Amino acid sequence: MTQLENDSFLRACWRKEAEFTPVWFMRQAGRYLESYRRVRAKNDVLTICKTPELAAKVTVAAVDELGVDAAILFADIMLPLDAMGVKLDLVDGTGPVIENPVAAMEDLEKLKGFSPKDHVPYVLDSVGAVKQALDERVPLIGFSGAPFTLASYLIEGSPSRDFAKTKTMMYSQPELWMALMSRLSRIVSSYLLAQVHAGVDAVQLFDSWSGCLSPTDYHEFVLPYNKEILESLSSSRVPRINFGVGTAGILRTMKEAGGDVIGVDWRVPIDEAWRQVGDMAIQGNLDPATLLGHWPLVEARTKEILARIGGRPGHVFNLGHGVLPETSPERAKELVNFVHKATQQRS
């Protein structure tokens, strides 16, 4: 279906048989890699994101070093907001901190318009640079933060544990909430579509924080927007991954948003999660912290995931969230090899 040398990732996304179970990791290009730290020592995160050669370099280096079956574009989920005039600082070990959080309709109105070609041309150029450097070896995944996750950063101003400000707005200023979420949905749609046009082979919607919501709140305040985005991408013919953290209780509701693959974390047995979402592919779900332990435990937990999948086509092996900075790259690479060997089709 493509000219890719290794199309195992795309085949799994479409629930087709593949030579082996594909593997990639969220944040596979990150601080735990020496190659990344070398680039990062001379450039801050936003500079890397805005310099296509650098973004491409770290993106492709991760593929080369780990032997994973997909690249994921090096970018920050805050880039579209940065382009709209949100003053942000990416604080190491903390996350994005925002100088002018959104609290009222005026704040929302102050944000500039967003056109991917005009405002994040570097992201689209990075896609081109990565595709060229990959030379059809493995597919490239594009991504965006989902509206709830972006909104939570915009409203809280800094990473939050209880999302009290975000929920307060959601509950008590429904018009402002709808205006913000609609605006973010349109941005995310156009951002992902632009990445597809620039050449990405799949997209992932990172709704990392919507797992903080009850199923009813998710259904009422988040689902319509994610659904709109995923539907807007349906004619693009690239697989759409819908990912969240701590979603064990909202999987059936997330499924209503559509998409082709559901990404789950380690807090739920992957076979139970798959049963709940039914006819989608599934991505996950090793606890990233497992990689900080001894190999026998990594192997045991990985075997368990593969046993729960039981060889059914449609599994993309991944961690349940991003690679932790303390991870040993050798251990990560060992995991990739292990999954490949354990799932190799004898034909």
Next chain:
Amino acid sequence: MTQLENDSFLRACWRKEAEFTPVWFMRQAGRYLESYRRVRAKNDVLTICKTPELAAKVTVAAVDELGVDAAILFADIMLPLDAMGVKLDLVDGTGPVIENPVAAMEDLEKLKGFSPKDHVPYVLDSVGAVKQALDERVPLIGFSGAPFTLASYLIEGSPSRDFAKTKTMMYSQPELWMALMSRLSRIVSSYLLAQVHAGVDAVQLFDSWSGCLSPTDYHEFVLPYNKEILESLSSSRVPRINFGVGTAGILRTMKEAGGDVIGVDWRVPIDEAWRQVGDMAIQGNLDPATLLGHWPLVEARTKEILARIGGRPGHVFNLGHGVLPETSPERAKELVNFVHKATQQRS
């Protein structure tokens, strides 16, 4: 079964019919109450905990102001650790910060022994003072942090998002992990038993953070200890509540630990959670942030919970985690009244 004026909470814990659904809130005596802030202005948290008159005062004031059906002893989950020589600082808005985190067997060996009567006599005196002040109006709940949650504070040194250090020890130093968890289990057992002997009418095991684990990790590294604790209390004849946050994916495993009541947060529909745990009572599960919104939404979400329960005996109404500091006491009180009225038995 008791001489209590209002025994609705205990009846619900034992899955017996009650006049109405009982309500209490985690952190019901806290910063959102003026009466608490007045005491807190002159004393730090540890001083309040260590001064039975003050602990009793804030405990009982919350019951009087809210009209809830149970008191919960004002105490900090770190008290037993403090008594063992862990140098800790309770930082407002952050949580406990520890000067000497546990990283090796030597650190564990340095911790002093723990005998409730000798090391936390003030907790037991506070129980007496609260029981006297309550004068059998409502029952008093005692509590302890569970071993995993205590261990995570001890190992991380400060509140953590990914529990990387805790999991690293769990995965790669299993002997140290077992030694630490066994030690903490014995402490928690003796601490809760001492509270029962001092007069509490129920106990809650707060395993707030074990929801960060996969079901398999929970089963292997946490369940045996929680089970030991809950079993050690079975002859005490007080109801035992087993509570965690983000536990949608581990409920069946948590149930194996025993106890009489399972406490769940809002991330799972309460009827689904109840189906999973079967013959236990259930406590929960309104998102505490709901109370920051308009009343119609609080009412709608509360009605939904009650509808999911469908009048079955064995429901203790609670928030899914502690009251947020931004909460209006009037709103909290309104919620208590609403649940009482909505569930009043017409006889």
